[in-house]
Amino acid sequence: MISLKSLKRWFWDPQFARKKQFLRSLEIFQDLNNGELGRMVQVLHARTYRPGEVIFVEGDIGRALFILESGKVELTRRASSGETRTLYTVKPGEWFGEMALLESLPRSATATATETSRLHLLYRTKLEALLQSEPRIGVTIMGHLARLLSTRLRRATDELAVSAAHG
Amino acid sequence: MAEPQRSTPSFLTVFIVVGIALYALFRVREALTPFILAAAFAYVVNPAIVYFEAKGLKRLHLILIGYLTSLLIGCGAYAGLKTIIIDESERLSANAPVYLAQIQKFVLVQQAQLTRKLPLPPKVAGHALDSVVGAGLERLQSVPSEILGLLPLLAHGLLVPFIGFFFLLDGPDGFDSLIQAMPSRYVEQAIHLMGEIDTALGNYLRGILIVATAIGVASFLGLLALGVDNAFMIAVLSGVSSFVPYLGVVLGIVVGGGMAWYQFGTISAFFKVCLLFFGIRLADEILLQPIIARHSVHLHPMVFLLALILGAEMFGFLGLVFAIPAACILKALVQVGWSWYESESGLENFAPGGESAPYT
Numbered sequence: 001m002i003s004l005k006s007l008k009r010w011f012w013d014p015q016f017a018r019k020k021q022f023l024r025s026l027e028i029f030q031d032l033n034n035g036e037l038g039r040m041v042q043v044l045h046a047r048t049y050r051p052g053e054v055i056f057v058e059g060d061i062g063r064a065l066f067i068l069e070s071g072k073v074e075l076t077r078r079a080s081s082g083e084t085r086t087l088y089t090v091k092p093g094e095w096f097g098e099m100a101l102l103e104s105l106p107r108s109a110t111a112t113a114t115e116t117s118r119l120h121l122l123y124r125t126k127l128e129a130l131l132q133s134e135p136r137i138g139v140t141i142m143g144h145l146a147r148l149l150s151t152r153l154r155r156a157t158d159e160l161a162v163s164a165a166h167g
Numbered sequence: 168m169a170e171p172q173r174s175t176p177s178f179l180t181v182f183i184v185v186g187i188a189l190y191a192l193f194r195v196r197e198a199l200t201p202f203i204l205a206a207a208f209a210y211v212v213n214p215a216i217v218y219f220e221a222k223g224l225k226r227l228h229l230i231l232i233g234y235l236t237s238l239l240i241g242c243g244a245y246a247g248l249k250t251i252i253i254d255e256s257e258r259l260s261a262n263a264p265v266y267l268a269q270i271q272k273f274v275l276v277q278q279a280q281l282t283r284k285l286p287l288p289p290k291v292a293g294h295a296l297d298s299v300v301g302a303g304l305e306r307l308q309s310v311p312s313e314i315l316g317l318l319p320l321l322a323h324g325l326l327v328p329f330i331g332f333f334f335l336l337d338g339p340d341g342f343d344s345l346i347q348a349m350p351s352r353y354v355e356q357a358i359h360l361m362g363e364i365d366t367a368l369g370n371y372l373r374g375i376l377i378v379a380t381a382i383g384v385a386s387f388l389g390l391l392a393l394g395v396d397n398a399f400m401i402a403v404l405s406g407v408s409s410f411v412p413y414l415g416v417v418l419g420i421v422v423g424g425g426m427a428w429y430q431f432g433t434i435s436a437f438f439k440v441c442l443l444f445f446g447i448r449l450a451d452e453i454l455l456q457p458i459i460a461r462h463s464v465h466l467h468p469m470v471f472l473l474a475l476i477l478g479a480e481m482f483g484f485l486g487l488v489f490a491i492p493a494a495c496i497l498k499a500l501v502q503v504g505w506s507w508y509e510s511e512s513g514l515e516n517f518a519p520g521g522e523s524a525p526y527t
Binding site: 008012013016017020026033038039041042045046047048049053054056057060062063064069121123125126129147 | 217223224225228262342343346347351354356358359361362366381507518
């Protein structure tokens with residue numbers, strides 16, 4: 001006798017469910033329902049980067065947001081003196097390059113994988129297409145991005161005010 | 168840490184290699200036909216698979232269920248239309264010589280009338296019309312053999328779904344492998360290019376398929392209501408030829424109208440069929456085109472025509488069908504290439520504009 005559980009196992013894709021579970025754990029997709037997360041799995045492109053592989057270079061035109069599933073990515077910037085300074089080390093579950101989703105501007109830093117890293121790319125035109133075809137998904141992501149940018153801008157304004165006060 | 172240095176091939180090398188590859192593909196185009204048709208089939212069917220895949224179902228099982236469902240629907244449709252199809256095929260093969268003779272007779276009568284009306288010496292007018300009409304009639308006599316020449320395409324009927332099955336199964340993995348094999352710095356550009364091509368091509372192909380089906384079904388029902396003989400065959404001809412823009416309606420009017428005129432012996436029967444196909448074209452323009460054309464690439468009519476002529480010249484009927492999709496890909500390539508050139512060469516202005524009030 002075939003049980004409902006074995007039938008479900010036969011039909012359901014465990015790899016797809018694992019990807020969906022990963023997306024669910026990310027703050028940017030937390031408000032999406034099961035079906036919408038499924039759509040996101042299809043929209044994202046996954047790629048594995050070897051240690052030392054450059055993901056993008058400062059000055060390149062940004063066209064995608066990167067979500068780190070596993071591994072480690074270093075964000076660096078070259079100073080006017082030519083010296084390279086590490087800005088941040090991205091950890092699994094974090095994302096970077098989000099400005100590319102809003103504007104096609106040159107990247108402000110270089111991203112390099114420091115160990116074997118699995119990344120998911122959300123391409124700008126895909127997000128724009130989602131905004132048209134499935135506005136709830138697009139608006140949820142845009143809402144998160146707006147909050148993130150607002151927080152960063154507030155922090156930058158505060159820092160500017162503090163440095164101005166200190167002369 | 169720097170990426171291991173790789174020697175980058177020059178633009179000229181890439182150009183030559185791509186050129187040679189394209190020429191080689193052109194030389195073996197006959198062998199590639201079922202693969203091209205299968206790729207197009209998989210591409211058109213894929214969104215239905217993707218829709219259910221988003222619910223978490225396994226791709227392989229979805230494809231198998233899809234194939235089984237299509238087979239059942241196909242068998243059901245054949246069982247329902249079997250009598251009509253057999254009836255019409257028999258009647259058409261028996262009457263084809265009569266139809267051709269009638270057309271020839273009609274043309275010759277019209278030619279004689281026109282010779283009398285032309286403001287030219289009768290000998291000159293007769294000679295001029297003879298050469299034009301003669302060429303036309305010669306072409307008409309070759310129509311049945313040309314239609315038979317398309318039959319090998321039907322031989323792909325089984326091969327296309329078979330190859331299409333593997334295209335459908337491996338499609339997303341193939342794309343991921345391509346992304347993985349690409350130098351990391353060009354991944355964003357590659358996805359950009361693929362996205363643009365997908366938008367342009369996907370909407371066009373799916374749109375044309377919807378239009379062809381709608382024209383086929385509407386003309387079958389319309390011709391059946393008008394009591395025109397061979398309604399099914401004319402509807403199939405009209406539907407299939409709709410893959411070439413505008414051709415479906417034109418053929419529907421010419422063949423369907425001619426058939427009605429011959430069958431009922433009155434010009435009003437011809438005009439009724441004309442009205443039917445004009446109605447179908449109008450409904451297509453009002454109801455379908457606004458949905459289909461919303462996101463598809465818009466080609467200039469001249470480019471449209473040039474693509475059709477070049478496609479037909481190089482690849483025959485299949486060239487006609489795939490000329491516009493190929494033009495869509497070419498346009499997407501040019502657009503993406505120009506956008507890269509603009510951004511990389513600094514032609515595009517990146518300065519954020521309109522900044523006035525401070526952040527509050």
